Amino acid sequence: MISYKITTTIIGAVVFLIIFMLVRRGKLQEKFALTWFAIGMSVVILGLFPVIIDRIAWLTGITYPPALLFAIAVGVLLIQNLYLFIFASQNEVRTKELLQQVAVLNKLVDDLRTRDNPKPDHKTSTDSSLPHITPRK
Amino acid sequence: MRILVLVPVYNEWPHLLPVLKGLRRHFSDILVVDDGSEDKSFLSHLKHDGFEYLSFPFNLGHWNAIQAGFRYALKKGYDGVITFDGDGQHLPEGALKMAPYLEEGYDVVVGNDNGRGTLPKKLCWKALNRLSGLQIRDFTSGLRGYSRSAMNELICGPFLSLHYQDLGVLFMAQKKGLAMIEVPTPMMKRVSEKSKVFPTLTSVISYMCITLTFILVRRP
Secondary structure, three states, X not given: XXXXXXXXXXXXXXXXXXXXXXXXXXXXXXHHHHHHHHHHXXXXXXXXXXXXXXXXXXXXXXXXXXHHHHHHHHHXXXXXXXXXXXXXXXXXXXXXXXXXXXXXHHHHHHHHHHHHOOOHHHHHXXXXXXXXXXXXX | OOEEEEEEEOXXXXXXXXXXXXXXXXXXXXXXXXXXXXOOOHHHHHHHOOOEEEEOOOOOOHHHHHHHHHHHHHHHOOOEEEEOOOOOOEOHHHHHHHHHHHHHOOOEEEEEOOOOOOHHHHHHHHHHHHHHOOOOOOOXXXXXXXXXXXXXXXXXXXXXXXXXXXXXXXXXXXXXXXXXXEEEOOEOOXXXXXXXXXXXXXXXXXXXXXXXXXXXXXXX
16 A cells, blocks of 8 residues: 555645646736745645644644545635635626716717718718728628 | 716617717716627617727626726716616616716715515515615615715725626625715606516525525625
């Protein structure tokens, strides 16, 4: 039987590598990558030296060390998840505001065009050189 | 006083043109806001009949369409806005009743209709009303008037995360200290059979929960 340390080290290394590759390919933005790197590093370190967990558990008075590990893991995931939800809400509000402004600006641009061009009904044919902004059929 | 009538539209355009033509007899400035309707062909009908419109590429929600209208009205320098449903439920006479109150200096004018809604719905509304501490009874009404200062407040911050023009809007308006009044207005039965805000029971329940959280979190 091999030492359990080898298993934990391999798991830690694989997690770290996945995160590293994702950042390298630009799938993960740097500002998110930072926390994920920290998570990856701690997985590797804890994989190499599982004794650390035992020590911290002993210091904090926890009799069953794996419980401490799970508590930390759940805590970290919870915070990450919460952060994502905040980010999503923020993005939705921003998208809405931008879309509202785009709709208004589209209308104002259209108004200016019809004012400059006195034949609004034949507009589409004469304005083909301009970029088409308003969706219409 | 220059007033713009806002008509938000989402996939209900068969009823729209008669409503707009009725409105045009009383109001000179009308703006249709297309809230990402799937069939965009009615926009060319609007254009042909000389109606102004804004258009979203995808659906944002009733309240967000109205906010876009606010932005337009502010840019164009209107003094007030009246929101009007495009499904034939509101009457132009009702909108006419709102205008004097805006001129009088009220920031938010709500046109109410007491004959609406089923009994369980009314009970729900009553409960929400009690919780929010609002003086306004018919807060789901889409017939409303807003002053310029109200519009300036209502296009930013927490108002952007709202979906419907309802209790949440009024609740926040009250917190901001805007002067509100409720005006009785006659309304028609809806021409299209279904409510666009509450098509199913699940949507009613989810609406109740969202509104409840919104109020409870922000209660003074």
